[in-house]
Every structure is written in structure tokens, then in C-alpha cells.
Ligand code: PEP
């Protein structure tokens with residue numbers, strides 16, 4: 001019932017149903033949150049009575065009474081949305097304490113020190129969350145008090161010290177607010193409930209929801225639960241654990257705990273936590289005892305429970321627990337956040353352990369997250385200048401300029417700079433900076449600290465808890481091992497091993513683990529869509545093959561000409577003012593093109609290769625500077641002034657809709673002939689060399705009418721005949737077209753009479769359907785998305801309703817004319833999981849995407865075949 005109870009509430013109820021030790025409590029559902037915001041922050045009429053009744057029942061179960069001065073029930077009040085939003089909303093612990101009940105707690109526990117420690121924690125949290133009097137005020141009071149007594153640690157303080165500190169805290173609240181700290185437990189409770197609902201709309205929660213596409217309408221629930229105390233002395237503790245390693249996926253209980261502490265101490269990373277298992281303690285070299293050694297009974301119980309929870313939820317769990325005087329209590333379980341690497345390993349392991357099916361495993365990994373596996377690592381041959389070490393909080397390596405604030409990170413990133421965000425610790429206010437940074441480095445905090453958890457979720461490299469680094473925000477300086485680095489200096493972090501290095505490091509492409517191949521194999525068994533790559537160079541083609549590409553869906557031949565020596569010849573061709581000069585330039589280009597295609601065909605070993613005829617938005621090729629014009633003029637033996645005139649003639653107002661695509665081949669057919677010749681000659685060469693049949697697919701871009709296509713196809717066919725005659729060899733080939741203009745989609749039935757395949761160029765189709773220029777969209781589409789006019793940039797994810805409708809029409813009409821027409825997509829959308837789902841649904845034969853996204857497309861295609869809908873779809 002997560003929709004109603006939120007994740008935390010639903011899982012607490014589930015654990016209680018399983019008979020696990022969960023402190024009694026109740027959940028105010030998300031529907032009340034929606035009511036709250038729909039009704040000027042007021043509650044449904046009967047809520048008060050229901051809460052009172054539930055509180056009384058919790059009291060009955062615990063043998064205590066809320067507000068009773070002699071035997072008080074104390075509660076925690078926590079948020080819990082449908083989707084996990086770690087640390088984004090508010091929590092209050094120890095609620096119900098006041099000047100009277102604190103004495104009762106002291107008497108009942110026989111530990112006055114504990115009672116007043118709990119009270120001061122409550123005052124801090126309640127003031128911070130409900131009153132808006134921030135916690136640092138209290139930390140300052142505490143520090144001043146400790147200094148005055150010559151103490152360093154909280155544990156040095158006695159009960160009397162805490163009594164005094166509580167008094168000072170209350171004075172501070174009175175000074176700040178003009179009122180006493182609230183003593184009525186019921187007033188406290190409603191204050192906390194209101195604050196938790198209120199926190200649904202705080203700035204960091206709103207940002208988090210935007211980043212994770214969580215609808216505002218979901219709302220948060222409020223969980224009210226009897227307190228259990230991890231700070232009741234040496235037999236008490238609190239901890240967090242993952243049932244498997246969230247970084248690597250290894251099957252080992254993984255977490256940390258603190259003796260005599262409350263949950264916030266672990267999360268805040270103020271004290272360095274201890275390991276849970278002996279094995280982990282040995283690995284870390286820590287001299288503090290593990291939970292396994294210090295609390296063997298509670299550890300055994302934890303092991304029993306986590307094994308049961310993994311079986312029940314059939315997934316890796318993220319647990320929170322408290323040990324109160326030797327007894328273990330479960331405070332939370334949820335599916336654990338994990339790196340892509342861990343997600344893969346866990347999915348494959350769970351399937352091999354028989355907990356889930358292979359199909360489930362395929363559905364368990366978010367295709368987009370595979371990007372994380374493709375992160376660069378530092379070249380092992382490179383010499384490392386290690387300036388500090390910390391925890392390997394999130395894998396991958398990154399170099400960048402040091403920035404010390406999130407605002408600065410966002411600012412520099414907007415200027416195209418790469419930065420490493422360096423903070424003592426991060427908090428949810430840092431989300432935008434973490435997003436902007438290449439990597440995150442903190443000097444404090446453990447593996448479950450905010451920085452670690454959030455960076456892992458973002459797939460960004462992170463080193464946390466690098467304790468030897470001193471950060472001086474005021475001076476914009478960090479020092480480590482006697483060396484200083486200022487803002488703007490370049491460092492590298494290695495999140496895989498937890499190192500901080502001076503300078504920029506050479507990076508290596510990642511090696512993929514065995515589980516990757518296994519899961520991809522399972523994905524390939526179920527998917528229907530083929531996955532090809534957009535590859536223009538031999539290097540692209542090799543990467544495509546490595547990642548399982550099943551062919552090349554788009555070779556943009558103009559990209560073969562950007563190299564310096566070649567672009568000169570292309571310029572000669574474009575600027576030639578008669579056919580003879582153009583043919584002279586083309587004759588120089590032919591051998592270059594042929595060699596390119598030979599290499600591509602050889603690498604692809606008989607897999608299909610679609611080669612698109614030149615589609616140059618002319619402005620990309622025209623010479624721009626005087627020097628460039630003179631250079632081409634020399635090669636063409638022409639007057640530079642004449643050439644400059646010609647270049648001016650050719651310049652266009654709107655090159656994306658200008659003299660490009662097939663229009664070039666219509667006006668200068670000799671260009672298409674040269675390219676076709678290069679393709680066919682290369683096919684014959686490779687055919688002879690490898691004995692494998694090469695069946696090139698020649699593709700005509702930006703077609704609007706059948707007549708355009710037919711004219712160019714006739715030239716291609718004639719060239720094929722001529723090459724076969726010259727070479728005395730036979731070749732098979734296909735001639736097809738891109739569908740990237742609305743007219744082509746509408747006329748697909750006509751065009752398919754002669755076109756042998758279609759490939760949807762959804763970049764141009766989106767541009768022409770929306771009438772939004774590809775090159776200029778950046779300046780305003782962001783506002784469209786942030787203002788909710790568009791859900792997502794249509795150049796990133798295919799617009800199903802509009803552009804998608806044209807694609808559907810094109811497929812239907814094309815196949816009506818030519819049944820079994822092969823249809824693919826080669827716009828950027830081919831690597832976007834939601835768009836891949838759409839392509840599967842409308843029955844395309846393949847998607848083609850950039851080589852690095854081939855695995856993403858393979859997995860997305862498999863998930864689509866297993867019936868997974870794209871996000872946002874019912
Ligand atoms: C397209 O328009 O979708 C396409 C693949 O071609 P290009 O991006 O080269 O215009």
C-alpha cells in the first residue's frame with residue numbers, strides 16, 4: 001500500500017505483518033497530505049480523533065501513555081513518500097519529552113544522563129524542523145559548553161552537564177521566539193505532523209522531485225511510532241545496513257553502526273561509525289569492535305531478519321535498526337539504492353539464487369543507469385600523486401577544477417567548465433551543485449552519508465570522509481599533507497578506491513564485468529527489436545561491435561570529411577562552379593571514401609551497414625576565415641575573391657532547411673554517383689577479401705517526394721551496374737530512404753513503391769514537426785520543460801503524440817504498399833529507453849543509436865518486449 005502509506009509506512013506495516021520486531025505505530029496517509037494542501041493547510045475533521053485513538057492503542061501495546069508524567073509514551077514522527085526521497089523531508093525523534101516526562105524517563109531507565117541527552121536532541125530537532133530555529137545554534141551552545149569544561153567529546157558530559165545544556169537550549173529558544181519551548185506533548189505532536197506535511201513543499205524536496213520526476217500529487221505520509229532508544233548505554237546502538245554491497249553488489253551484509261547513539265548520528269556522519277561484520281572490520285583495519293563481536297545476539301537476530309526480508313521482498317534491502325538494551329528493533333526496510341554495477345550483479349545473483357526469474361532480472365536494471373558502467377577510470381599506467389584518501393563512496397573517476405560551494409559549481413558548469421565539488425559534508429541543499437559537478441569530495445561522513453548516497457544515485461564519482469583534508473571555505477583553500485590547493489586548481493578523484501589526486505589524470509574506457517554480459521545475454525533472448533549503431537568512423541564501429549551492435553543503422557558520410565585534409569577537398573567540391581571542377585574534386589574524394597567503407601565493412605563482418613549519402617547542412621562545410629578561403633583557392637587555382645563571392649552566394653538564412661539532404665544530389669548527381677561508386681567498389685573488395693557477402697544499404701536523406709528519391713535511386717542503380725561491369729563482379733544492395741520530413745511520413749505509401757527500406761530520422765522529424773530549429777532550441781526549451789509546457793525535451797525523448805503519430809503513419813502506409821518493409825530509427829531517440837519502448841510497440845525492426853548507448857537500447861528493447869511501459873504511461 002505504498003501509494004497510501006508511503007514507502008516507509010507500507011514497509012513498516014509489512015514487517016509487522018511478518019512478525020518482525022517493529023515498534024508499534026501508525027501512519028497518517030498521503031491522502032491527508034493532499035487534503036492539507038487543498039484546504040489551506042488544514043486537516044480533515046475526523047483526523048484528530050483518529051490520531052488520538054491510534055495513539056491510545058500504541059500506548060496500550062507499549063504499556064505507556066502519551067503525555068503521562070509518570071510513564072510517558074515517546075514517539076518519532078517521520079515523513080515517508082511513495083518514492084524514497086532520502087533526507088529531503090523532516091523527522092522529529094523523542095517527541096513527548098518535556099520538563100516532567102524527562103524526569104520520568106530518567107527514573108524508568110535509571111539513567112538520567114540518557115534522559116537529558118534525549119531531551120536535548122528533541123529540543124534541537126523540534127526547534128529546527130517545527131520552529132525554524134536552526135540546529136547550528138544548538139551545536140554552538142554545546143561546543144561553547146564543552147570548551148568551558150575542557151571536554152572534547154559528548155561522551156565526556158555527565159547527566160548534570162546535560163541538564164545545564166537543556167536549560168541553555170530552552171533559554172535560546174525563548175530568546176529567539178519570545179515563547180517557551182512547547183511543553184504540551186499534544187501540541188508538540190501536531191506541530192511535528194504539520195512540519196512533516198509542510199516539508200513536502202520545501203525547496204530541496206521540490207528540487208529532488210523535479211530531478212527524479214516524482215509528481216507533487218503523490219504527497220507524503222506521516223509515520224508516528226513508539227520510540228526505541230539506541231542511546232541507552234553500551235548495550236544499545238543504532239545502525240544502517242544494506243543486505244548486499246550497494247557499490248559492487250557483492251553478497252555481504254554491508255553497513256555501519258554506532259553504540260549508544262540515535263539514528264541521526266549515523267546519517268550525519270559526525271561520529272565515525274563501526275563496521276557491522278567482523279570480516280568488514282578486518283578489511284577496514286579498524287580497531288573498534290564490529291557489531292558481530294560487540295553484540296553477538298543482536299547481530300544474530302539481524303542476520304535472521306535480513307535474510308528473511310531479502311527472501312520476502314526478493315531484492316536487496318536497505319535497513320535501519322536500533323538495539324535498545326540488547327533487543328533489536330527494525331525501523332525501516334526498503335529496496336536499497338545501488339550503483340548500476342551493483343544493480344547488475346544483484347539482479348544476476350538473485351536470478352542465479354532462484355529468488356527471481358531471468359526475465360525479472362532483466363526488468364530489474366534501469367537501462368539509463370548503464371551509463372554509469374561506461375564511466376572512465378584512471379589509466380593504471382599513470383603515476384598517481386595521491387594527496388589524500390577517503391571512502392570509495394561512488395565509482396568512476398573524474399577530474400575538474402576545485403569549487404567549494406554548490407552555487408559556484410552550478411555557475412561554472414553553466415559556463416562549460418568541469419568541476420569537482422569539495423565540501424566538508426554535503427546536505428540536501430547541495431543537490432544542484434552535486435548535479436553540476438563531475439565528482440564530489442567530502443572530508444567528513446561515511447558510506448551512508450548524504451554525499452555518498454546521493455552521488456551513488458546520480459552515478460557520479462564520490463570520495464567521502466577524506467579526513468586529512470582541511471577545507472577553509474573563507475579563503476577558498478583546501479590543504480592536505482602540507483600542500484594547499486585553491487579554488488580553480490585541478491584535482492582528480494577516484495571514487496572506486498577513494499583517492500584524491502593532484503592534477504588531471506589520463507582516463508581509460510571501462511571494462512565490463514561478467515554480469516554485464518550475462519544480463520545482456522538474457523535481454524537479447526527476449527527482445528524483438530534489433531539494435532544497430534550510428535557509426536561514422538572505424539573507431540565507432542569497433543565500439544558498436546564491442547557493445548553488441550547488430551549493424552550500422554546510420555553512417556553519416558559527411559562526418560568522414562571533417563578531417564583537415566579532407567575538408568579542403570569537400571570545400572573544393574562544394575565551391576566548384578562547374579561540373580568539371582566538381583568532378584575533379586570528387587575524383588580526389590573517391591579513394592578516400594572507398595578506403596573508409598572498406599574498413600567499415602571489414603569491421604562489421606557481414607552485418608548490415610546503412611550508408612547515408614551526403615547530408616551536409618552547407619554551413620558546416622563552407623570556409624569561414626580568409627585563410628581558409630585562400631587555402632581552397634590555391635588548391636582550385638582560382639581567385640580567392642571569386643571564391644569568397646561563391647561562398648557568400650551559398651550561405652543560407654536557415655541552413656537546416658536549406659540546400660542539404662537529397663537536394664544536393666538532385667542538383668549535383670555526380671556527388672551521389674561518386675559515393676555510390678565508393679560504396680560498391682568497397683563492397684566488392686571486402687567480399688573478395690573476406691568471402692563474406694556485404695549487402696550495403698544506401699540511404700537517401702531528407703526526402704519529401706517520391707520523385708526526388710526515384711531520380712537519385714536511378715543514379716545509384718546505374719552506378720551499381722557500371723561498377724559490376726567494370727569489376728566483373730555481382731553485388732547485392734538495397735536503396736532506401738530516411739523519413740525525416742512530415743511530408744515523407746504522410747506520403748510513405750507512395751515512397752515505399754520504390755524505397756526498399758525506411759529509417760526514421762527523428763531529429764529532423766522532430767525539428768520539422770514542431771517547427772523548432774535543432775540548433776536554436778537550447779535557448780528556450782529549458783523554460784518549456786521547467787514551466788511544464790513540455791514534459792521533456794522532444795529532442796531527447798520522442799514525442800509520442802505528435803512526432804510519434806507521424807512515425808506510426810509512415811510505418812503503416814509504407815508497409816501497406818510493401819509488406820515486410822524494413823523500418824528502423826536512427827535519430828538520437830534510438831538510445832532513449834522511453835523512445836525505444838515506443839519503437840517496439842509500433843513494430844519497428846531496429847533502433848540505431850550512438851555506440852555507447854547500444855547496451856541501453858538492448859536492455860530497453862528487452863524490457864519493452866517484457867511489457868514494461870515507458871515512464872508516465874498508464
Ligand atoms: C535525423 O535527422 O534524425 C538524423 C538521424 O539525421 P541527422 O541527425 O544527421 O540530421
Ligand code: MG
Pocket residue numbers: 701740761763764
Ligand atoms: Mg536528419
